Amino acid sequence: MTDTAIQLTGLTKTYGTLTAVDRLDLDVPAGQILALLGPNGAGKSTATEMIIGLTAPDAGSARVFGLDPVAAVRAGRTGAMLQNGALLADTTVGRLLRMMHGLHLNPLPLAEVIEMADVGKILKTSTSKLSGGQAQRVRFALAILADPQLIMLDEPTVGLDVDARRRFWRIMGSLTDSGRTVVFATHYLDEADEFADRIVVLNEGRVVADGTGAQIKERVGGRHVSFTGPDQDWSTVDGVVGVERDGERVTLNSSDADATLRALFTGPGADAISNVEVAPVRLEDAFLALVEPVSREERAA
Amino acid sequence: MTTATLSPTHTVTRPRSSAARTWHYFIHSLAAMLRDWAFMAFIIALPVTMYLFFAGIYGDQEASGGVAVAAVMMVTMATYGGLGAAMNAGAVIQSERSSGWFRQLMISPLTPSGFVTVKVATAVCAVIPALLAVFIAGIIRGVRLPLETWLATFGVLMVALLPMVFLGLVIGLWFKQQTATAVTTLTMLALAMIGGLWFPVDMMPGWMQPISKSLPSYWAGRIGMWPVIGGEFPWRGVLIIGIWTLGLLVLGGLGYRRAVRTSRR
Known part of the structure; x- marks a missing residue:
């Protein structure tokens, strides 16, 4: 058996x-x-x-x-x-x-x-x-x-x-x-x-x-950290694996939300950041992130 | 298999032989067909009505060999009824196969060949009530025959009509489900009419008679009449029905392979 x-x-x-x-x-x-x-x-x-x-x-x-x-x-x-x-x-x-x-x-x-x-x-x-x-x-x-x-x-x-x-x-x-x-x-x-x-x-x-x-x-980042802040390169902040921008609103895709928040609030631009929200990545987003690169690769091929 | 113990551990145990379970499926298929009153009415009422109508007009005349036309007509109309029953029941096999239900059925110990065997057997059983109904109408109309003649007529007709189940099945395999019903009906009507089941072939124009005499329906009627009117047994009919059966089995095999290729099974 x-x-x-x-x-x-x-x-x-x-x-x-x-x-x-x-x-x-x-x-x-x-x-x-x-x-x-x-x-x-x-x-x-x-x-x-x-x-x-x-x-x-x-x-x-x-x-x-x-x-x-x-x-x-x-x-x-x-x-x-x-x-x-x-x-x-x-x-x-x-x-x-x-x-x-x-x-x-x-x-x-x-x-x-x-x-x-x-x-x-x-x-x-x-x-x-x-x-x-x-x-x-x-x-x-x-x-x-x-x-x-x-x-x-x-x-x-x-x-x-x-x-x-x-x-x-x-x-x-x-x-x-x-x-x-x-x-x-x-x-x-x-x-x-x-x-x-x-x-x-x-x-x-x-x-x-x-x-x-x-x-x-986790594979696509564990948490979404979003806030209103200046337009700059956020991808180098600790734990960040992805950045999205919608007008003034920045959403960071983070594999370690604690580290990302610590870096944001202790960094040089901390004063310019407001309205911070932390939310778990919805499985839907995780799913799309997993599926999309493959599709793109296929189309290129 | 320690990880897979069941909460309801008591199951029903059946013999490992598949024959008993296939028989169970046959009984259920048969019961389902008999409960389909629209289908049963169709295969019984049509030949009986036509028999009573035509026998009412010509029945009292005398056919060759001194037999009443009512008796000869009873056999040809029974052949027509059996033909319709066999072909329609044969076509149902394919519609059930092409519907999604067949896939569900295949997630059971039933094999594809077990399915076809049971369904063909069920279709053959559909011929029985069609024949009996016209025989009863014949008795009511005054046809009197010795018991062995009744039994012989019934027996030879059953055998002669068996290949017509395959004809229904083949039509189902080669045509889409919507068209298959119409093609089945048209083929059945053509076989009945040209095969001399409604009117004697002698009444048809001369050029049509060779066509008539190459049809399995004509020979099924002739073979069915043999116990009633006597004379030499129509061996030629056995040959022609045999050729048709072979042809239908080949077409069925090709159609089945085509169906497997185009639908996923």
Whole structure:
């Protein structure tokens, strides 16, 4: 038995001239909750499809608990929620779940799945008459039926309102407590920061950052120090990794806010500085900073 | 696997044999088809209505061999009903495959070939009610045949119509979903009309008759009639239906490879 849930080695998939996933290497230890973060077209869905065996890689390999992805799915070790995954039409939720339940080798008891996914009240509802949130709960029920050790979620909360999203993650939380591995693709940055142990940022099929939410913020500077001050070169101040200027307002991107503030207030221009604010870097900014240099490089190439 | 213990540790255990689970999927697919009342009404009501209408006009005349036209027409209309059922049920396979649902289905122990096998079996089952409905209409209309003739007619028609499931499937594979429905209906009508399932082929212009006699629908009708009117078994029909089946399997294989290339699966 292996302690690695997912092992991707040189995983590559191209569609025509587009390289969706580009020599991706990634190890996910069992029990980890990992967010695949990236803009549209970053390769999140294609990577997910290769991990669940829906798409065959052009090069490289994906192993799930040491198995071929298709074998892992058939053994019930992988469960997945596809992005906007269609449900079988013209049937009820209850019939659909019973049909799928009967296909699995060692499924969870159906009653338990119904309770966990909170679909008890919609069992008699037709699959074509579900709201976005309800359909998502049904997809979630389908994903956990097989009692999978690895749950892959491709943008699980897209199209859900804030309440439904919160509710979804509360249900997820109860599952991850049981030590299962969860990988979810998202472009909701807060979601990645809040629910994942580890964030892997993808752009153009490649990993551009890998770490905890805090580490990723740190990579582009930990704090924004902004103030009103004269137009001069601020980039040499201690801890500063980036400078932005908007009229009179200067924003310094600092990896060490304490050092930056100390330098500002003890330096020669201290009197000219007013209205100081210190704010954490939003993950959104961190994300853009990570993704943009790569895009620029690509355009130049 | 110490890190991966589950909170609900009790799972349902099933036999490792996939046959039982595939059977479960077949039963569910069959039940879903039978519950689709619009589909069932379509494949049953149309041939029954047409049979009662035409038999009402010509039914009391005598066909060759001293058999009532009502009996011969019952067989050809049952063939038409079975043809429609097989083709439409075959086309549904592809629409389910190309919808996103197939992808979800593939995240289960079900294999692609298991899916196709179950769906073809389900489509074959769609032929049964279509045949039986027209037979019952025939009985109501006064057709009386020995039990073994009923069984033989039913049996040979089932076998002769089996390839028409593949025809529906092939149309589904080669046309977009919206056009596939129209193409299926048009092909079915052409096969029924030119294949002599509505009017005897003898009533058609001479130049059309060779075309009619190269169609699987014509031969399915002839083979279905054989237990009723007797005479020599139409072996030529077995050959022609066989050629069609081979052609459809080749087209199906090519279409499937094309579908795999263009949609991601």
